[in-house]
Amino acid sequence: MKKNTNSLDALNEKKVSRRDILKTAGIGGVGVILGASGLGGVLSINESKASSHETKGEIVPFYGKHQGGITTNTQNHVYFVSLDISTSKRTELVKLFKDWTTAAALLTEGKPVGELESNEFLPPKDTGEAAGLSPANLTITFGVGPSLFVKDNQDRFGLKHKQPKELVDLPKFPLDALDESWTGGDLCIQACADDLQVAFHAVRNLIRIARGKATLRWAQTGFQRTKQSDPKNETPRNLFGFKDGTVNPDVNSENQLNNHVWVQPGDGPDWLVNGSYLVVRRIQMFIEVWDRTNLREQENTFGRYRESGAPLGQKDEFETLDLEKKNEQGQFSIPVDSHARLSHGDGSEKILRRAYSYSDGMDVKTGSFDAGLLFLCFQRAPSKQFIPIQNRLAKMDKLNEYISHRGSAIFACLPGTKQGGFIGETLFN
């Protein structure tokens, strides 16, 4: 298995440097005796969850009940692309998903999609920029958009009767300032990895495989603080300096995931059971305006303290919001127009957020940073989760003074598949 080979390589090479050993052993003249029981245990997925800090050489299995990249511990980088289908043939579309499945399974193991050096009179099968790199926890998540089913009133691939009621274009929310070039798509690929070159390589090779069948519609890279740079493993901060993602379903609770993330039998079309709906929003953040705002205003905007992430009037980041609590002036500690209160609502709507920051240079129109949030969230039913939440936020969230929703799309992320099957089999078969 390549998995083991990779990891052995890693361990036999530079990874076991004197510095590593010193660091692991702790500081000072400490003597430590170590024993390990074997490789299987070291690299098992459960271990990986238990120690989200250690990512070297890790593999997130591609095959399974669900696709990776949804409940996977959020990797350091994302490369997200939306695609349009250019073929009109259903058989070609099915072939694309089969080819993508094969390629994605290889890529997530850190392997090239074809031998690196082949016939010198042909283009190489793999583009080569990830040669020698570890899998870096790469996940590849495929989704299908509403326009795959019906576009311009055409039942393009005989799938119209299979379109989920939940998979429709999002409503136009107040204050939306969407740019067509960052909106929609027939298909999406979300590639997440702890190394952007690995994620880029994956997407590029998948798009290459799709030549003649699908074309790029839009693309966005994103980053978080790296786990390596965050010794305390805190909730990552967004570009406004606030912790983002404090309230999320517990990815280790099957119960919570079944309630809030995975499509269940009886929810809608059977083909999507064990899949999930992805809503993606490209949210520009007006960094310079925010930076001129005083701390109290910033904290009132989020409804949380900047440093600790605790709800206003409370102590701990992970405390339940006390929405009734009032301050000395008799006002709610967590203001009525604050982001935390409005997101929370009555607490019944939960979405699984996997948000990344983006930095796309300068906004040439304004001379400001073109930076913000690539907001990615997964859920069982957008009509009961993202949409009501965003309706509240769009109407009165104080944060709206500092942000603008510039891109938007919705996709149904397909269920996972077993070795020998393919992503999309439940939809196309």
Place this chain on the structure above:
Amino acid sequence: MKKNTNSLDALNEKKVSRRDILKTAGIGGVGVILGASGLGGVLSINESKASSHETKGEIVPFYGKHQGGITTNTQNHVYFVSLDISTSKRTELVKLFKDWTTAAALLTEGKPVGELESNEFLPPKDTGEAAGLSPANLTITFGVGPSLFVKDNQDRFGLKHKQPKELVDLPKFPLDALDESWTGGDLCIQACADDLQVAFHAVRNLIRIARGKATLRWAQTGFQRTKQSDPKNETPRNLFGFKDGTVNPDVNSENQLNNHVWVQPGDGPDWLVNGSYLVVRRIQMFIEVWDRTNLREQENTFGRYRESGAPLGQKDEFETLDLEKKNEQGQFSIPVDSHARLSHGDGSEKILRRAYSYSDGMDVKTGSFDAGLLFLCFQRAPSKQFIPIQNRLAKMDKLNEYISHRGSAIFACLPGTKQGGFIGETLFN
């Protein structure tokens, strides 16, 4: 010292997980006895050079004879910005460099530029998104462009007589397709770190400090494969899948650096001694066209083998180019129009490259990837180094079929300074 505190935190926290210990010890039931002599040694700069793989919590000292970010081992990410000066007052410009020096010294130690939580009725002094993160080997490198000295024939700050002969706009090279919005600048900041959020935070806070004195002109993020994902510590590959940076001056050889990188006494203005000239080019790469090209054509284009990086007809990546060697057909193994041969010339011109890849989503004009190389190179005298090399390349490099130079700038990167001094003191005093 914050340095030690940070690192201690890191070591006391999650970093010493069971997985770390297993990994460090190797695989299987191996018993290892470890002893470490103390923290100072663990984190010293020399150790850091010896083991370029281990970057956790590391600090690259800001103060010194030279600025950081030039001979520093290339970090995983760059955030590069070009700025224009908006003040006309020399005193304000000097104050800016003093303030930047203070802030940059703090940032490279992983500290905020002011207390994180201050008066709640004022904007926070630090923007907060790097709170709790390690310094991630952050370096901040300041440079000054030709237009700082003379712009529209104006001696803007009484510095005209100090303008180096080498610090003039680059000539227009054949095939240049420069976009004004990616070109030039009065000042530059190159922030490199192993964490993009750390680099972004640094630049953002430095620009914030410059409010009223300088404005953003253009900005570009860049990435390499992360060192964590590259167990063999190979030469990084560019987005064409080829190793990039094989031939570089040895950053550990003072002699080579003095010959090729650092401005020497007698070279030109004294104020720039121990500084270096930076040439930056934003080079778009036509990924999709390249990917349709066969392997032989790709290798002939670079003059090297894709897999090994060795010169064509030779075995090892680091072998000297054998420019006389011929193949069975009697032609030069390394073609006359190949990138390697033309870059090499007679071997006398060497530049220190610190190139990064960029991925800026989709090029809306073509529907292709907007991706390529943020080419950054340092040298003692552009007229004798980058310019003759680029003249050769621009005329006949086979690679020109696959790339386009879209942005360009030149800066004089100032010498370093001691604690108590400031970057730019030799220029302004």
